[in-house]
Amino acid sequence: MPKTRIMAFTWSTLKNLFSKPATKNYPAEPIRYPERSRGHIEIDIEDCISCSMCARSCPTGAITVDRKELTWAINRFDCLACGYCVIKCPKKCLHLVPGYQTPEGEKKEVSFKRPAPAPKPAAAPSAAPKAAGSASAAGKATLNGDIVTMANGKTMDLSKFPAEKKAEILKKLGLDAAPAPKAEAEGKATLEGDIVRLPNGKTMDLSKLPEANREKVLQKLGLK
Amino acid sequence: MEEREKKRSVVPFGPQHPVLPEPIHLDLVLEDEKVVDVIPSIGFIHRGLEDLVKKRDFNEYVYVAERTCGICSFGHGLGYVEAVEKCMNVEVPIRAKYLRTIWSEMARIHSHLLWAGLMADAFGFENLFYQCWRLREKNLDLVEMTTGGRLIYSVNKVGGVLKDITPDMQKVILNNLSELEAELRDVYKTFMTDYSVQERTRGVGVLTKEQVHDLGCCGPYARASGVARDIRQLGYEAYGELDFEPVVSNDGDNYARCDVRLREVFQSIDLIRQAIAKIPNGELSVPVKGNPDGEAFIRIEQPRGEAIYYVEGNGTKFLNRFRLRTPTFANIPGMCETMKGCSYADIPLLVVTIDPCISCTER
Amino acid sequence: MSAKFTPKETIRVIEKDGLLREVMAMKSRGMRLSQACASYKDGKYELSYSFSDDKTLDYETLRVVCDLADRIPSIHDFYSCASFYENEMRELFGVKIELIEPDYHNKLYRIKAETPFLPEDAKAEQKKQEQEISLSGADSDLDLAQAAADEKLASGKKEEK
Numbered sequence: 001m002p003k004t005r006i007m008a009f010t011w012s013t014l015k016n017l018f019s020k021p022a023t024k025n026y027p028a029e030p031i032r033y034p035e036r037s038r039g040h041i042e043i044d045i046e047d048c049i050s051c052s053m054c055a056r057s058c059p060t061g062a063i064t065v066d067r068k069e070l071t072w073a074i075n076r077f078d079c080l081a082c083g084y085c086v087i088k089c090p091k092k093c094l095h096l097v098p099g100y101q102t103p104e105g106e107k108k109e110v111s112f113k114r115p116a117p118a119p120k121p122a123a124a125p126s127a128a129p130k131a132a133g134s135a136s137a138a139g140k141a142t143l144n145g146d147i148v149t150m151a152n153g154k155t156m157d158l159s160k161f162p163a164e165k166k167a168e169i170l171k172k173l174g175l176d177a178a179p180a181p182k183a184e185a186e187g188k189a190t191l192e193g194d195i196v197r198l199p200n201g202k203t204m205d206l207s208k209l210p211e212a213n214r215e216k217v218l219q220k221l222g223l224k
Numbered sequence: 225m226e227e228r229e230k231k232r233s234v235v236p237f238g239p240q241h242p243v244l245p246e247p248i249h250l251d252l253v254l255e256d257e258k259v260v261d262v263i264p265s266i267g268f269i270h271r272g273l274e275d276l277v278k279k280r281d282f283n284e285y286v287y288v289a290e291r292t293c294g295i296c297s298f299g300h301g302l303g304y305v306e307a308v309e310k311c312m313n314v315e316v317p318i319r320a321k322y323l324r325t326i327w328s329e330m331a332r333i334h335s336h337l338l339w340a341g342l343m344a345d346a347f348g349f350e351n352l353f354y355q356c357w358r359l360r361e362k363n364l365d366l367v368e369m370t371t372g373g374r375l376i377y378s379v380n381k382v383g384g385v386l387k388d389i390t391p392d393m394q395k396v397i398l399n400n401l402s403e404l405e406a407e408l409r410d411v412y413k414t415f416m417t418d419y420s421v422q423e424r425t426r427g428v429g430v431l432t433k434e435q436v437h438d439l440g441c442c443g444p445y446a447r448a449s450g451v452a453r454d455i456r457q458l459g460y461e462a463y464g465e466l467d468f469e470p471v472v473s474n475d476g477d478n479y480a481r482c483d484v485r486l487r488e489v490f491q492s493i494d495l496i497r498q499a500i501a502k503i504p505n506g507e508l509s510v511p512v513k514g515n516p517d518g519e520a521f522i523r524i525e526q527p528r529g530e531a532i533y534y535v536e537g538n539g540t541k542f543l544n545r546f547r548l549r550t551p552t553f554a555n556i557p558g559m560c561e562t563m564k565g566c567s568y569a570d571i572p573l574l575v576v577t578i579d580p581c582i583s584c585t586e587r
Numbered sequence: 588m589s590a591k592f593t594p595k596e597t598i599r600v601i602e603k604d605g606l607l608r609e610v611m612a613m614k615s616r617g618m619r620l621s622q623a624c625a626s627y628k629d630g631k632y633e634l635s636y637s638f639s640d641d642k643t644l645d646y647e648t649l650r651v652v653c654d655l656a657d658r659i660p661s662i663h664d665f666y667s668c669a670s671f672y673e674n675e676m677r678e679l680f681g682v683k684i685e686l687i688e689p690d691y692h693n694k695l696y697r698i699k700a701e702t703p704f705l706p707e708d709a710k711a712e713q714k715k716q717e718q719e720i721s722l723s724g725a726d727s728d729l730d731l732a733q734a735a736a737d738e739k740l741a742s743g744k745k746e747e748k
Contacts, residue, residue, distance in 0.1 A: 003417045004417060004418075004419050004422055005417045005418060005419065006418075006419050007418075008413060008414045008417050008418040008419075009349075009351060009352060009355075009410075009414045009418065011410070012355060012410050012411075012414070013351060016355070022358045022361065033368075034365075034368050034369045034372075036368075036369065036370070036371065036372040036387065037368060037372050037373075038372040038373050038378065057284060059280060059284055059287045059288055080287065080291075080376075081373075082287045082376075082378050083378060083386075084284060084287060087386075096372075263689065265691070265694075265695070266695065266696070267694070267695055267696040267697035267698075268697070270696040270697070270698060272698075272703060272704075274704070275703065275704050437617075437619060437641070438666075438667070438668075439667070439668050440619050440620050440621070440666065440668040451641060453641045453644070455644070457592055457644070458592055458594065458644060459592065519598075521596060521598075521637065521646065521648065523639075523646070530621070530639075532621060532622050532637065534622075534624060534635070536626055536628070538628075544626065544628060545624075545626040545627075545628075547622075547624040547626075549621070549622035549624070553671060554621075554622075554668065556671070557667065557668040557670075557671075586696065
């Protein structure tokens with residue numbers, strides 16, 4: 001038989017009566033959210049590439065992405081702050097930060113517009129070398145010294161790669177067939193003793209080649 | 225002399241009632257203040273969440289599954305993720321298992337304290353109601369510090385967890401839990417020894433062990449009637465490495481149910497301490513490739529009882545079927561049985577003792 | 588140290604006609620009905636009745652694979668708590684379960700749409716199969732029992748009026 005007491009809660013009641021209230025005096029005292037608090041989504045709009053991964057992954061459909069207008073809009077009242085879009089974004093330009101949406105009378109969307117992407121270098125033929133001009137117009141990659149300019153405008157610095165990798169890349173892009181003559185068109189090869197320095201920066205040690213081949217190489221490079 | 229024929233009247237209870245956290249409707253058949261029969265009906269917040277698996281892929285569905293209910297939300301996310309992991313044969317890292325166990329126990333503390341407050345409100349002891357919820361705020365602060373949300377945790381994903389509990393956070397957790405435990409002793413003493421509480425709860429709503437078995441009740445509701453079964457003994461997540469026994473009482477009345485649930489809060493605090501002492505270092509998640517194909521049943525112990533998660537995949541990224549059977553669904557027949565023969569004034573208490581979570585029941 | 592359990596979890600496919608016998612066997616073994624759910628896969632219903640043993644935590648599921656217009660008997664005679672599950676299966680999926688007690692007549696969840704979890708083409712297929720059965724005139728025992736129960740309900744309503 002358990003004990004029975006009258007007014008068993010008295011001591012706690014008196015303690016509560018004479019101690020500080022458990023509630024915070026909001027809005028006079030500002031709220032301090034813990035650092036992991038999931039409040040709302042913010043975007044670094046300059047990094048956005050309008051891939052729409054966030055819009056596809058949102059469980060409520062709060063995000064809308066317009067590729068043509070280059071906008072990213074979020075309906076803050078529909079957003080659950082679950083964080084799935086932050087995980088899915090390939091550019092990691094979305095962040096989930098503390099601070100909740102204040103109540104309002106109507107739901108509305110907040111829209112951000114990203115700056116237009118820079119025009120692709122392939123579209124400006126004066127910048128690329130003449131020999132490369134026709135190739136890029138056809139949609140091919142072009143070689144300018146050590147820099148390969150792809151058809152989509154992106155550039156790649158071949159000097160960063162080891163020799164075999166460079167050759168592989170050039171072969172893949174279809175640039176290995178005519179690099180030597182193209183290079184010739186821009187600059188000449190130079191001979192320093194037994195070392196031939198090509199315009200693309202590569203060096204070749206002639207002493208390693210057999211006699212007959214040495215002659216052929218020198219003829220090809222126009223050094224003899 | 226002719227005895228006056230007892231007339232029956234049908235009184236509707238709910239769906240709106242001050243004592244109910246969520247809407248449920250009961251048709252009470254009364255004979256002069258004594259309840260003779262109860263016909264429950266649900267269906268006020270059915271959202272068809274189980275059908276949404278066809279439109280949200282299996283990774284995204286975690287966020288939907290968690291939002292089935294606000295009180296038991298971590299358990300639902302955990303059960304769903306475990307079922308998909310079993311279907312795809314994914315082995316979760318050990319640190320993630322311990323973290324999930326810690327959060328699971330924090331969810332249990334918050335749920336039982338919420339229930340204790342509602343119970344105190346149901347028998348009119350508002351002061352005790354506020355004290356219980358004040359203690360619950362301490363727990364919610366810990367949850368917000370570690371996961372970012374107070375009720376919806378959003379830390380589960382297929383293959384592990386998304387966030388870590390750092391050693392600094394672990395110290396804060398242990399300190400706050402010690403404070404919570406000290407204050408909880410006062411509340412427990414009041415629930416168990418106060419005269420007014422005992423008058424309203426002792427001997428009311430008695431369910432025997434055989435009745436519990438026939439009606440299919442589970443969780444603290446069954447454990448208060450002497451059934452010593454706790455699904456955490458299966459050893460899912462890190463429970464296999466922790467030391468605990470199911471909390472059981474033999475009386476089967478409302479008083480025993482208060483006792484069992486409050487003692488489970490103490491047990492949860494102890495389990496969190498054990499888990500933090502033993503937690504190993506390691507990764508938080510493993511990458512998951514492919515789509516679920518096959519089916520899996522998972523049982524976990526929610527604060528309200530045994531919850532069953534059934535997942536059936538068909539090789540695409542959308543699941544074919546997800547079924548969630550919540551403990552309240554199984555306890556409602558038991559509740560109706562306890563009401564037969566009791567007085568009309570005890571009905572609100574009897575509804576609150578099953579810890580009804582109707583939004584889980586209806587999904 | 589707390590007790591360790593290594594429960595067996597099995598799924599067994601049974602025939603629709605053997606359902607009541609299997610459920611009776613479960614009841615005599617002292618198993619508790621844990622859950623019952625329905626699923627629609629490849630043109631057939633898959634009903635799962637799960638039973639749990641509270642002593643050893645074993646989990647056995649009986650799986651019934653049936654056609655869309657098949658009639659399934661209710662198991663409420665053995666497990667009175669089965670009514671909610673069966674009402675839900677009938678309301679959401681359109682599984683033809685009969686003699687449920689208490690019968691909510693598709694109003695358990697109070698939803699406007701009929702059998703929302705069943706795809707549209709399956710609904711059409713189900714109607715076609717029902718027509719074939721009624722044309723062939725196969726009146727099962729369940730049919731007669733259901734008709735008797737409906738009549739009783741209708742006469743009870745008349746009395747009240």
